[in-house]
Amino acid sequence: MNVTVDGTPMTAEPGRTAAAVLMLAGRDAGVFCGIGVCFNCLVEVNGERDVRSCQRVLVDGDEVRTR
Secondary structure, X not given: OEEEEOOXXXXXXXXXXXXXXXXXXXXXXXXXXXXXXXXXXXEEEXXXXXXXXXXXXXXXXXXXXXX
16 A cells, blocks of 8 residues: 655555554654553644554555654
8 A cells, every 4th residue: 555654655565553654664653552552652644633653554545744
C-alpha cells in the first residue's frame, strides 16, 4: 500500500500500524508502551489529530504527520 509520512511517499505492507511504518522509515515513532495507554506516540492521520500510532492500522492513501 502507498502512504505518506510527513510529505514523503512510502510503500508499506497492508495491516501495518502507523507506528510500525514510522519505525520502518527510521523515524522516531515515540512508542513506549506499544499498547495505546501511554499516549507517547500521538500523530495526525488524514487530518485527525491525537491518533495513537501504535493502535492505528493504516490503509492505502493515508497521510501521517508526526509532531
